Amino acid sequence: MSTGDTTAGPSTGISVVVCVYTEDRWEDILAAVSSVRAQSLPALETLLVVDHNPVLLDRLAREYKEVTGVRVLPNTGPRGLSAGRNTGIAASRGEVVAFLDDDAVAERDWLRRFAAAYDDPRVMAVGGRTEPVWASGRRPDWFPEEFDWVVGCSYRGLTPGLTRVRNILGGNASFRRTAFDLAGGFATGIGRDGDRRPLGGEETELCIRLSRARPDAILLVDDRAVIHHKVPEARERFAYFRTRAYAEGLSKALVARSVGAGKGLESERRYATRVLPAGVVRGLRDQVLARRGGARRAGAIVAGVLTAAGGYAVGSVRARREGTTFSAVRIDAPAGADREAAA
Numbered sequence: 001m002s003t004g005d006t007t008a009g010p011s012t013g014i015s016v017v018v019c020v021y022t023e024d025r026w027e028d029i030l031a032a033v034s035s036v037r038a039q040s041l042p043a044l045e046t047l048l049v050v051d052h053n054p055v056l057l058d059r060l061a062r063e064y065k066e067v068t069g070v071r072v073l074p075n076t077g078p079r080g081l082s083a084g085r086n087t088g089i090a091a092s093r094g095e096v097v098a099f100l101d102d103d104a105v106a107e108r109d110w111l112r113r114f115a116a117a118y119d120d121p122r123v124m125a126v127g128g129r130t131e132p133v134w135a136s137g138r139r140p141d142w143f144p145e146e147f148d149w150v151v152g153c154s155y156r157g158l159t160p161g162l163t164r165v166r167n168i169l170g171g172n173a174s175f176r177r178t179a180f181d182l183a184g185g186f187a188t189g190i191g192r193d194g195d196r197r198p199l200g201g202e203e204t205e206l207c208i209r210l211s212r213a214r215p216d217a218i219l220l221v222d223d224r225a226v227i228h229h230k231v232p233e234a235r236e237r238f239a240y241f242r243t244r245a246y247a248e249g250l251s252k253a254l255v256a257r258s259v260g261a262g263k264g265l266e267s268e269r270r271y272a273t274r275v276l277p278a279g280v281v282r283g284l285r286d287q288v289l290a291r292r293g294g295a296r297r298a299g300a301i302v303a304g305v306l307t308a309a310g311g312y313a314v315g316s317v318r319a320r321r322e323g324t325t326f327s328a329v330r331i332d333a334p335a336g337a338d339r340e341a342a343a
Contacts, residue, residue, distance in 0.1 A: 249311020
C-alpha cells in the first residue's frame with residue numbers, strides 16, 4: 001500500500017459531490033466550491049446536489065452557469081443526505097467520488113492526499129481529518145474533544161497518520177466508484193433528511209456493507225487530507241450536544257439492525273471502554289489542576305454516553321416493534337459512461 005505523496009492517483013480523476021439544501025448557507029456553499037476549485041490536484045468536476053429546494057437550485061444554476069467543471073443538479077431521490085449523495089454518485093464521471101460538506105472548506109492538498117492512496121487497487125475508500133471552526137472563536141470549555149463527532153468533526157481517540165479503519169466519516173470522504181457497483185449506494189432511512197432529528201450512521205453502514213461485498217477491501221483515513229468545518233453557535237450548546245448524542249444512539253440501532261451488532265458496534269466498544277474513560281480521567285485531572293472546564297468536560301462525557309445509550313435502547317425497541325427498514329440504492333452509471341466492471 002502506497003503511503004507516499006505520489007500524484008498519479010485515479011486515472012480518470014476525482015468527482016467532488018457537495019450536497020446542499022438551504023439558502024441560509026449560501027456563502028458557505030460558495031466557499032466550499034471555491035476550495036475545491038483551488039485544489040493542487042484539480043477535481044475532474046464538482047457536483048452541487050440540491051435537496052428539493054427549487055429556489056436554491058435555480059440560484060446556484062445561475063451562479064455557476066458560466067463556470068467550467070461545476071454542475072448543479074436536483075436530488076432525484078427522496079429528501080435527505082443519503083439520496084442526495086446517491087444522485088451525485090450516479091451523475092459522476094470520476095474513478096473516485098469525494099464528498100465535502102456544504103459548510104466546510106478543504107485545504108489545498110485535500111484531493112492530492114486522497115488520490116495517492118488509490119494507487120493500491122485494494123483501497124476502496126479514503127477519509128480525512130475534519131477540524132472544527134467554532135462560531136464563537138474557540139472551543140467551549142465544557143466540550144470534550146472525544147465528542148467532536150457531535151459537530152461532524154474528527155475526535156480524540158482516532159489513530160493518527162494513514163490508518164486502516166472500519167468506516168470513514170461522510171463529510172470528508174472519498175470512495176472508488178466501483179465500490180458503489182459492489183455494494184450499492186448510501187442507505188436511505190438512516191441519515192439526515194433536513195427536517196428531522198440529526199441522525200447519522202449511513203457512512204458506517206455503507207462501509208460495513210462494502211467490506212462484506214469485497215472482503216479484501218481496504219478503507220483508510222489519512223489525517224493529512226484536511227477540511228475545516230463550521231460549527232454554528234447553536235451547535236456549541238449542551239442542548240444540541242445531548243440531542244445529537246441521542247440521535248446517534250438511534251442511528252446505531254438502525255446500523256446494528258442492518259449489519260449486526262457485532263460489526264455495527266465494533267469500533268464503538270473500543271471507544272466506549274478506552275477512549276471515553278480516559279477522557280473522564282483527563283477532565284477530572286484538569287479540575288484538580290484548576291484548569292478551566294475540567295469537571296464539566298468529564299460530566300459531558302458521562303452525559304453523552306448515557307444519552308447515546310438511551311437512544312440506542314429506544315431505537316432497538318422501536319426497530320423491532322415497528323419493523324423499521326431502509327434500503328441501499330443501486331447506483332447506475334450515467335448515460336454514455338463506460339465503466340470497468342467491478343472485480
